[in-house]
Amino acid sequence: MECFNLLIRSFTENDRLNLQTLYLQVRLSAWPWLDSSAWKPEDFDSTTQDEQIWVAEENGELLGFASVFVADNFLHSLYVAQKHQGKRVGLELLKKVQAEFTASGTLKCLVKNENALEFYLRHDWKIESTGDSVDGEYYLMRYAG
Template identity: 50%
Template sequence: MIIRPYQEADRPFLRTLYLAARKQAWPWLESHDWRLEDFDRAVLGETVLVAEHEGRPVGFASLFEAENFLHNLFVAPEAQGQGAGLALLQAAQETFTSTGALKCLVRNTDALAFYCRHGWHKVSRGTAPNGEYFLLHYPVTR
């Protein structure tokens, strides 16, 4: 598994991945208005890291580095369970200069368990347009 910076040639695949992975991860949300272009808006102004396996992208993470905020982490449904998510998470964590943060929808129990297994801690709960979420922190100990 290789983690590398985003390249413009990744856009078509990552658009498709973002659409498919959200539908799989959030089946309780109404998705009929979701579009491929949502990816472009979701990562605007963010650093995007791409997980590549055997020469093809299988996932991505996007970060708002100025705030040590992990905004998105998605792995193609057919590539889940092969280490891409953990590799992306670790690469994102390495960019943090202080406590890292992310929001995870309360109903996204698989993702929540994944983050908690890897050292993230729930610090608060809130509500957003997509539903209730947990704010999670990752302590940086450098």
Template identity: 50%
Template sequence: MKIRQFKNHDKTALAKLFLESRVHSWHWLDSSKWSLEDFEKLTQDEVIFVAEQDQQYLGFASIYLQDNFLHHLFVAPNVQNHGVGAELLGSAEQLFSGTGYLKCLTENYQALNFYQKHRWKIIDTGHCEDGDYYLMSKEK
């Protein structure tokens, strides 16, 4: 598996992976308004890491560097629990200049367990259009 920086030619494949992964991972939400265009809109001005192997896209992470904020980390459903998320998370954490932050939907138990396993701590709660979330942090 290779982790690398996003290139413009990745956009179409990652848009499909993003949509498919959200539908799979956030199954309790209404996905009828989600579209392929969401990837470009929701990762604008972010650093994006891409995980790939044998010319297959495995996942991506997008980071809003100004706030040390991991905005998205999605892994293709067929390769979850194979270390892809951990590699992407490690790459994102290396970019943080200080404490890193992320939001994890409270209903997303699999993601919550994943982040806690990687020593992220819940520091607050909040609410967004997708529901309640935990604000999590990890010291550099």
């Protein structure tokens, strides 16, 4: 089922607590191979600091968000609440981010995050290289639009 009254808008401070919770819940479900014992909702704050945050909302419920380091056209985070995955929320957030890019956009996707990788490949992102991070091997991906 698709979301029909979906609104993509800029983050406001009123969103913070809900997005902190969403961020933690999605990380826990998407990255089960990582040690999550030190993760906390407030990690959202440091992860998105100094980034443009776009929020997906429907009928007052926050369904997901994307955060972008604007200066580098770098999509740092795209998270959708588990119960809303597969309902075009992620795609609408991705479209908004891509529309805001001023040049070719990039992102890093953990190799083990197969669902996210398939999502980006399906939407015209290409693997450019690989790298290693504290969370494991990742693909550097590029969207030329």
